[in-house]
Amino acid sequence: MRISIASDHAGYEQKQALVDHLTEQGHDVIDRGPDTDARVDYPDYAALVARDVAGGAAERGVLVCGTGIGMAVAANKVRGIRAANVTSPVFAALAREHNDANVVAVSGRFVDLSTNREIVDTFLSTDFGGGRHADRVCKISALESE
Ligand code: RB5
Secondary structure: OEEEEEEOHHHHHHHHHHHHHHHHOOOEEEEOOOOOOOOOOHHHHHHHHHHHHHHOOOOEEEEEEOOOHHHHHHHOOOOOOOEEEOOOHHHHHHHHHOOOOOEEEEEOOOOOHHHHHHHHHHHHHOOOOOOHHHHHHHHHHHHOOO
16 A cells, blocks of 8 residues: 655654554555654644645555644645544554544654554554445535535
8 A cells, every 4th residue: 555654753763663664564655754853843744644645646644743633633634634643553443444534643652663553554454434434424524615
């Protein structure tokens, strides 16, 4: 799968490890940076990944900041993005099954790498449930026209 990934300084270390992990798994990874752990503003990097996913350059996005919250809030400003801030594998599965989330935002400071690897793997391998969930996701999309 083609995956776009980015972080801020707080998520940099785990982002690098997740790039390696996803590449080892055979995914086609677009690393949108940053390339160092120097302080940056997370909305700039959330926007790069969100635009990749919304525009079709990537099928899914992965974002890492201190909590994952700021990245998710910023990514959700881009039309077509459903970004979920996820701290457990079960929430990763539910974000896909119920919400058809196309971007996952994880915490580099409060969740360990092993758990985040599992979160990302679950997020990428779980299908959307459709049915009643599809009606609700349509209602989310309709809000973008307000
Ligand atoms: C950076 O200090 C921190 O605010 C950021 O990584 C993130 O947690 C924001 O939501």
